[in-house]
Amino acid sequence: MRDLDIQVLRLDPGLPLPAYAHPGDAGADLLTAVDVTLAPGERVLVPTGLAVALPEGYVALVHPRSGLAARHGLSVLNTPGTVDAGYRGEIKVLLVNLDPREPITLRRGDRIAQLVVQRVERAAFVEVDRLPGSARGAGGYGSTGGFGPDTRPSEE
Numbered sequence: 001m002r003d004l005d006i007q008v009l010r011l012d013p014g015l016p017l018p019a020y021a022h023p024g025d026a027g028a029d030l031l032t033a034v035d036v037t038l039a040p041g042e043r044v045l046v047p048t049g050l051a052v053a054l055p056e057g058y059v060a061l062v063h064p065r066s067g068l069a070a071r072h073g074l075s076v077l078n079t080p081g082t083v084d085a086g087y088r089g090e091i092k093v094l095l096v097n098l099d100p101r102e103p104i105t106l107r108r109g110d111r112i113a114q115l116v117v118q119r120v121e122r123a124a125f126v127e128v129d130r131l132p133g134s135a136r137g138a139g140g141y142g143s144t145g146g147f148g149p150d151t152r153p154s155e156e
């Protein structure tokens with residue numbers, strides 16, 4: 001499979017291009033361009049030093065890294081962040097420290113998030129008077145139960 005070419009402008013030439021850690025990885029690592037400390041509960045918009053020109057019909061999604069989330073409580077507040085194909089500004093990551101007690105210190109060059117590039121459809125929103133039926137219908141928000149059979153709502 002041939003990789004999709006994406007033009008990248010390094011606003012901070014001291015940092016490397018985004019890269020996949022392993023073959024088959026969906027997300028390329030994003031690095032922080034600055035040193036930053038997040039107090040418990042604090043959010044910070046962190047620059048990555050990168051701007052991209054995505055081809056039309058693609059989006060780049062900013063996802064948290066699971067290891068940082070599990071070990072430190074570090075996440076992306078607006079996960080996944082949406083980088084539109086027409087956006088030419090710096091990619092930034094809205095980090096949040098969800099640990100209730102410990103601050104998190106990041107150094108310039110640390111991997112903070114991952115960028116997943118995907119195709120997207122552009123929708124034409126067509127108004128109708130009635131929607132076609134489906135097996136699910138209007139059921140949602142837990143209509144099929146909770147964690148298992150024991151947690152099903154009693155009214156079912």
Ligand SMILES: O=c1ccn([C@H]2C[C@H](O)[C@@H](COP(=O)(O)OP(=O)(O)OP(=O)(O)O)O2)c(=O)[nH]1
Pocket residue numbers: 062078080081082083084085087090091092093094
């Ligand atoms: O995690 C993110 C999310 C967004 N962006 C940039 C790229 C995106 O194309 C732009 C706008 O994002 P979004 O549409 O989510 O923001 P908005 O709050 O709706 O702002 P706008 O009114 O500018 O669309 O901000 C980032 O750099 N990182």
